[in-house]
Amino acid sequence: MSKHDTPGEARCPGPSTREIILADGDNAPDALVEEAYTFLGDEDIPFSRYTSQEMYQQEIDHMWSRTWQWACREEHVPNPGDYYTYDVGPYSALIIRDSDGKLCAYINSCPHRGMQFCNAGEQGRGKQFIRCPFHGMSWHLDGSLREIPCRWDFPHIKEDNFNLTGIPVGTWGGFVFVNFDPQAGPLQDYLEVLPRHFAHWPLQDRYVALHMHKLLPGNWKMCLEAFLEAYHVMATHPEGLRTAGDANAQYDIFGDNVSRFVHTVGYPSPHLPKPLTQPELFAALGHAAEDLPEGAGARQQHADLQRSALGAQMGVDLSGYSNSEMLDSIEYYLFPNACFFPGISIPLIYRFRPVDVDHCVHEILMLKPKPAAGQVPPPAEVINLGIEDSYTAVSEFAATGLAYVLDQDTENFHRQRAGIKAAVKTGQTLGNYQEARIRNLHRTLDKYLSHSQSPGA
Numbered sequence: 001m002s003k004h005d006t007p008g009e010a011r012c013p014g015p016s017t018r019e020i021i022l023a024d025g026d027n028a029p030d031a032l033v034e035e036a037y038t039f040l041g042d043e044d045i046p047f048s049r050y051t052s053q054e055m056y057q058q059e060i061d062h063m064w065s066r067t068w069q070w071a072c073r074e075e076h077v078p079n080p081g082d083y084y085t086y087d088v089g090p091y092s093a094l095i096i097r098d099s100d101g102k103l104c105a106y107i108n109s110c111p112h113r114g115m116q117f118c119n120a121g122e123q124g125r126g127k128q129f130i131r132c133p134f135h136g137m138s139w140h141l142d143g144s145l146r147e148i149p150c151r152w153d154f155p156h157i158k159e160d161n162f163n164l165t166g167i168p169v170g171t172w173g174g175f176v177f178v179n180f181d182p183q184a185g186p187l188q189d190y191l192e193v194l195p196r197h198f199a200h201w202p203l204q205d206r207y208v209a210l211h212m213h214k215l216l217p218g219n220w221k222m223c224l225e226a227f228l229e230a231y232h233v234m235a236t237h238p239e240g241l242r243t244a245g246d247a248n249a250q251y252d253i254f255g256d257n258v259s260r261f262v263h264t265v266g267y268p269s270p271h272l273p274k275p276l277t278q279p280e281l282f283a284a285l286g287h288a289a290e291d292l293p294e295g296a297g298a299r300q301q302h303a304d305l306q307r308s309a310l311g312a313q314m315g316v317d318l319s320g321y322s323n324s325e326m327l328d329s330i331e332y333y334l335f336p337n338a339c340f341f342p343g344i345s346i347p348l349i350y351r352f353r354p355v356d357v358d359h360c361v362h363e364i365l366m367l368k369p370k371p372a373a374g375q376v377p378p379p380a381e382v383i384n385l386g387i388e389d390s391y392t393a394v395s396e397f398a399a400t401g402l403a404y405v406l407d408q409d410t411e412n413f414h415r416q417r418a419g420i421k422a423a424v425k426t427g428q429t430l431g432n433y434q435e436a437r438i439r440n441l442h443r444t445l446d447k448y449l450s451h452s453q454s455p456g457a
């Protein structure tokens with residue numbers, strides 16, 4: 001069998017992402033030129049996985065209840081008594097720093113009659129203790145019982161068995177993670193290659209410059225999956241072809257939980273019928289073609305200009321970042337629902353949370369490097385966008401050019417959701433390489449649905 005006939009081994013003709021990054025010759029971190037792809041099969045993925053109420057409920061019962069999910073950033077809860085609530089499906093956690101500064105996470109439900117201590121998404125500062133708003137029972141920040149009004153009426157409550165229910169909590173990259181499974185394995189194991197790769201990109205040294213929630217008309221997996229491949233660039237973002245390496249993007253599967261794509265920016269698409277000259281490429285990147293010095297490469301020159309412009313804007317020295325880190329779309333996905341982009345021009349964090357089988361919330365953070373001097377801005381307030389709102393309604397986001405691209409992505413969702421429901425064919429047929437991350441998501445999901453214990457536990 002020739003290499004081309006071996007499933008999963010065929011690649012787009014022309015330079016690979018890895019070759020483009022190596023040709024930059026600027027010592028991109030080893031993590032960026034690592035490759036990790038395994039063929040995972042080519043069977044159709046049933047459309048019912050996006051439409052079935054039963055499937056949705058199984059995910060709630062067996063997956064969302066047992067996976068590590070980031071809940072907030074550490075800077076949302078910097079001091080004792082600072083708190084943040086995180087909700088997914090029916091699950092709700094209250095993250096709070098105790099009086100020793102230790103991060104704690106409790107089930108956000110009063111042991112008395114189930115009242116939530118805080119509303120979904122609520123955050124605040126400096127609680128001295130956790131008091132239920134219904135009848136006023138209260139607990140210390142370490143979860144131990146503090147007070148029961150009319151204590152005489154509850155002789156059957158023993159001091160030490162009426163504490164708040166704690167759940168596992170951990171941190172990585174400035175994110176606070178929780179897991180609703182008391183038996184969860186360690187976060188560090190769950191993160192697979194992320195700690196090693198992100199040693200180059202310490203997200204804990206960044207701050208939340210922008211924070212948005214947008215309701216989307218689709219199952220959480222359908223919406224998330226639109227962001228796991230660059231195959232759609234040609235049809236959904238055709239204007240990007242002049243500057244984006246789409247069909248030659250690199251896809252990596254590092255394990256059950258972590259996958260990655262890297263697609264180059266400042267390198268034209270293999271789909272273009274005729275290669276661009278360097279001045280044409282430079283113009284497509286938003287500059288005047290005649291400003292490209294004789295003999296200079298457009299990708300290099302564009303990266304240099306970005307280093308100085310963004311460096312000045314952010315108040316940081318970006319000279320140590322390679323062209324790829326400066327420009328490329330580098331996206332790590334962590335099962336089940338989070339994406340981390342370490343690049344400087346595209347410093348996004350996404351997550352997708354189910355609302356019901358047909359809707360989810362897309363949450364976006366822009367994480368920018370902390371300025372070298374002066375005050376670090378406080379985390380940005382959440383901006384809520386409705387299902388028909390454009391991402392361009394957020395002026396700061398519109399200014400990046402990314403908002404328009406996300407509108408193109410999400411405008412597909414009404415039609416994809418309807419088409420999935422209208423399908424007579426029973427499932428979707430994925431590309432072996434470019435859509436392998438989607439297959440890996442379903443493979444990992446199945447491990448949760450078919451095990452009564454967490455995979456790997």
Ligand code: FES
Binds near residue numbers: 110115134
């Ligand atoms: S429900 Fe919380 S004190 Fe009654």
Ligand SMILES: [Fe+2]
Binds near residue numbers: 237
């Ligand atoms: Fe897209």
